[in-house]
Amino acid sequence: MPITPRFKIKQTDTKLEIIIHLPHIRVSASTLDMLVDGYDFHFHSSPYLLYLSFPGRMVDDAETLREAKATYDPSNQNGVLTVSIFKEDEGYWKDLDLLGNLVNNGSSGDFPSQTIPREKIQVMDSSETPSEGNDVKNHEDNRTCFTDDIQACLKPYYGFLNMHHSVFTAYAREGxxxxxxxxxxxxxxxxxxxxxxxxxxxxxxxxxxxxxxxxxxxxxxxxxxxxxxxxxxxxxxxxxxxxxxxxxxxxxxxxxxxxxxxxxxxxxxxxxxxxxxxxxxxxxxxxxxxxxxxxxxxxxxxxxxxxxxxxxxxxxxxxxxxxxxxxxxxxxxxxxxxxxxxxxxxxxxxxxxxxxxxxxxxxxxxxxxxxxxxxxxxxxxxxxxxxxxxxxxxxxxxxxxxxxxxxxxxxxxxxxxxxxxxxxxxxxxxxxxxxxxxxxxxxxxxxxxxxxxxxxxxxxxxxxxSIPEGDEEDESSSDESSSDGDDSSENSEEEDSREKHDQSTFVDRSSTNLLDDNIGRGNILLVDQSSEAKGLATKSQKQEKKQSLIVELE
Known part of the structure; x- marks a missing residue:
């Protein structure tokens, strides 16, 4: 099966340049076939085949010095053929880089064609006379085809423009x-x-x-x-x-x-x-x-x-x-x-x-x-x-x-x-x-x-x-309790500060620090702040204005 070669196209307002990649083949005048035919360009050099249709007409005329020429360079990418062709009319052709539009695969396209439409061909005479048996067979075949056509019309269609049906039951593998x-x-x-x-x-x-x-x-x-x-x-x-x-x-x-x-x-x-x-x-x-x-x-x-x-x-x-x-x-x-x-x-x-x-x-x-x-x-x-x-x-x-x-x-x-x-x-x-x-x-x-x-x-x-209603109530109650807690914490902080202040005026006194003559007595000992440094406690200090702690000694 022929291979479509890699190619690209360049142009000026007067010429086309078709650059064809032909790696690792022997190219000569005897192995190259090239034809310029109006809108179409044909190229063949085994195993490569290229058939392009352009939006404008091309000419290959030696008499008017507008002859198509081809040059082959084996050193360029292991073989590149450059074909230069004159345009019949000067001007630029659009979308020549969209190569899918140019490749002619034999299907109907948007470019002019010299092919005679099927409806223009008429059978003027035929010597074949069908027999009666053939008429019956053809009639049965027509009925079968008609039934198949009806069933096909009832099938679901899919694909591009809904052009396909029964692909998975008739052609594709099971599953x-x-x-x-x-x-x-x-x-x-x-x-x-x-x-x-x-x-x-x-x-x-x-x-x-x-x-x-x-x-x-x-x-x-x-x-x-x-x-x-x-x-x-x-x-x-x-x-x-x-x-x-x-x-x-x-x-x-x-x-x-x-x-x-x-x-x-x-x-x-x-x-x-x-x-x-x-x-x-x-x-x-x-x-x-x-x-x-x-x-x-x-x-x-x-x-x-x-x-x-x-x-x-x-x-x-x-x-x-x-x-x-x-x-x-x-x-x-x-x-x-x-x-x-x-x-x-x-x-x-x-x-x-x-x-x-x-x-x-x-x-x-x-x-x-x-x-x-x-x-x-x-x-x-x-x-x-x-x-x-x-x-x-x-x-x-x-x-x-x-x-x-x-x-x-x-x-x-x-x-x-x-x-x-x-x-x-x-x-x-x-x-x-x-x-x-x-x-x-x-x-x-x-x-x-x-x-x-x-x-x-x-x-x-x-x-x-969102927060559920129960959680909102809990949250609000927790907010209230936290606010109350804040107030109580503030009060407790004040009390703590007072207690710390009071404790700062109290000298922790063990039995060894007490005067021997006061041990065992039931009288009340008043401790003056000024006695903290001296470590002394006397009865005369009852009259002092600043009293910090009363300790009852039993």
Whole structure:
């Protein structure tokens, strides 16, 4: 099977430059096949095959000195072929860095084609005359096909634009739906029952204690009790942190330019890495022509894109951009589109309601359930990705695709959703995307009320942080007793101070310190403060004004 080589495209107003990476092969004029045919460019050099369709016509005409040329440099990355082709009309072609739009895989596209439509081919005559037996057989076959078509119409549909059905019963291995989905029996559950069942399951799985435990997580790295995953997630610098879109940068550059060139082209050409370009080229998706997708279908696709991106930014932050073996589970479980095949129906479903479903699941399933993180930070992240334009969105989807592709259980989501989303977002009009982004910003500028999630968060917090009536009475009584205690303590302190003062005037006298002639007598001995130093006690001191203690000696 031929291999699509890595390549990238540069352009001026008159020429295209297709740079093809052909490592470790022998290249010569006899082994290279190259054809420029109007909008199409064909290249073949075993084992590589490249077929590109451009938005404008190209020429390869030696007579007018506009001949296509190719040069091969074996010293550059082990082999690079550079093909230069003239444009028929001068000017810049947009979005040549979105290689998925250029790769022609034989499906219908948005570019002009010389293929004769099937409806234009008519059978004028046929010599084949069917027999009577064949008529009966064909009639039975038609009845069987008709019955199958009716049964297929009654089956639940899911996936991108609801293009798939019976995948888990007809194609996937047994038990895969249980491993990769939360929805039970996806090929049997009607679409109108999915949301009701999902909300019921979510409510049963909600853990109020976990929610309250994460409500006031510390973001201080010096706090020994802080959750380091939360701290790193909050201060992480993401690839969408600089939310200035390519379109805004181009507008700023156009105001400064001095030459008649498109400043956005060079900026776009270096946005994606080589691996991302190859991933776009290898992306296999079958989507209908853009002009056949209705406005309602487009709005539904945008809404599902929101919850997919929301799940992605949660995982990206909590893993510091380095996906783990749990990343595919996290992305699938946080996205209602992926885990329950949720299909949004505008205008009944709004941008705000989609965010509500995503935030709700983020407070039920993953590790971090801090409301400020899932209800504010992640919402801002999604807005920044959308505001960054097609390329930031595509980069995010490519990372999701890579994560799911490496999962043992969740790889099928790429075929159901992500591959098509990568192809579709490359084809959407920039103006339509900007209008949608403007609506998103308008919808989420006000914070979400916790009552909208249907989890009784307000009553849960009120019950957890309020003081019961009995405790209030005990607390008030304890306050009164503490105030009384304060008064009594003040009085006791005064008494203690007096006692200490009195004790300071009393000389502790043992029997050895007493005069021998006073021992055994019953008279009262008065001790004068002035006698403290002398250690004497006499009867003449009865008349002193300052008396401190009366000691009765028996």
């Amino acid at each position: 895969l739906s249980f491993e990769m989905l939360e929805i039970p029996n996806p090929d049997e559950m009607p679409e109108d029952k999915r949301r009701e069942t999902r909300l019921s399951v979510e409510y049963e799985k909600f853990d109020g204690d976990r929610y309250l435990g994460d409500l006031f997580l510390s973001s201080d790295p010096n706090d020994e009790e802080a959750d380091m995953i939360f701290i790193e997630a909050m201060r992480m610098e993401t690839h969408w942190s600089d939310s200035t879109s390519v379109g805004d940068l181009i507008s700023d550059m156009e105001r400064l330019k001095t030459e008649d060139v498109d400043p956005g082209e060079n900026l776009n050409q270096d946005f994606f890495s080589d691996d991302e370009r190859l991933q776009m080229v290898d992306n296999k998706a079958q989507i209908p022509p853009m002009d056949t997708i209705t406005q309602e279908q487009s709005e539904s696709l945008y809404l599902s894109l929101i919850d997919i991106l929301y799940a992605y930014v949660y995982d990206h932050r909590t893993t510091m951009g380095d996906a783990t073996c749990e990343s595919s589970w996290t992305i699938v479980m946080l996205s209602p589109t992926l885990s329950w095949f949720e299909s949004y129906t505008p205008p009944y479903d709004t941008i705000r309601s989609v965010f509500q479903w995503s935030i709700r699941r983020a407070m039920i399933y993953p590790y971090l359930r801090n409301y400020a993180f899932v209800g504010e930070t992640l919402v801002t992240d999604v807005c920044k990705i959308l505001d960054g334009g097609k390329r930031v969105i595509i980069r995010s989807l490519l990372q999701i695709q890579k994560i799911l592709e490496g999962s043992e259980f969740h790889y099928l989501f790429n075929k159901l959703y992500i591959n098509e989303y990568i192809s579709w977002i490359q084809k959407v009009e920039e103006g339509d995307l900007k209008k949608f982004v403007s609506k998103v910003k308008s919808e989420v500028k006000n914070p979400f009320d916790k009552s909208c999630f249907g989890l009784d968060l307000d009553s849960l917090e009120e019950e957890a942080f």
